[in-house]
Amino acid sequence: MKEEQKKSYLLPVSILVAGVLISGSVIYSVGSSATDQVAEANNPPQQEAPGDLDAIKPVTKKDHRIGPVNAPVKIVEFSDLDCPFCQRVHPTLKKITEEYGNKVVWVYRHFPLDQLHPDANKKAQATECASEIGGSDKFWSYIDKLFVADSAGSIDDQLAQIAVDLGINRAKFTACLSSGKYAKHIEEDVQDAANTGGTGTPWSIVIAPNGKKIPISGAQPYASFKQVIDLALKEK
DSSP: OOOOOOOOOOSOHHHHHHHHHHHSOOOOOOSOOOSSHHHHHHSOOOOOOOOOGGGSOOOOTTSEEESOTTOSEEEEEEEOTTOHHHHHHHHHHHHHHHHHGGGEEEEEEEOOOTTTOTTHHHHHHHHHHHHHHHOHHHHHHHHHHHTTOOOOSOHHHHHHHHHHHTTOOHHHHHHHHHHTTTHHHHHHHHHHHHHTTOOSSSEEEEEOTTSOEEEEESOOOHHHHHHHHHHHHTOO
16 A cells, blocks of 8 residues: 655645536645655655546445435545544534535545554454444444544554443454454455545545546545535536
8 A cells, every 4th residue: 555645736726626527537636645744744745646536436325424325416535544634534524414414425435554554454444343233323433432532552452442432342342353354345445445546545536416526635624625515516
């Protein structure tokens, strides 16, 4: 897995988005994606990896999502649970779903960057176990807890304690996580991200009603997401 992107483009968001919606071929990518701000400052920008946005797996009822699967606009976020920028964008996407209601669905897919965050893959599997045992709500609650969890103790103890705090049976959770049954699913999500050109997290793809796809790289602010969504909603 390649390192996370460290880039900051200063072109106005409106120009970039307009270019995407008109040509369908320009990559919308602004802001910053990196493991931390120190890494971002000490490393030069990297080029976007080649990818095909149309290679993204279709959104289905099997996806972890907030909003209706048939919403006009779909936001597919590829996230690493140890990425500080993913933590930053999480409340932004929550706000988006609250404001737009049934017009937007937020789809969560895993993109742990193993070389940078060795615990991220296990954390991703832990969210799947939480979902299996406790249902969809527990999946999202588990992510919320992970982003603010105390890192003291072993990773296994941390993950099990979060499950217990959410009312999930510890023995069932531990057995699920130990089995590694969701490792393949995580890898499929990672491959999905890579196929579409993702190299850093968060990596999001906004899908308009007519199927046009607009990539958003990094933890963009609410206003940037809103601008893309409003333009996407006009694409019939």
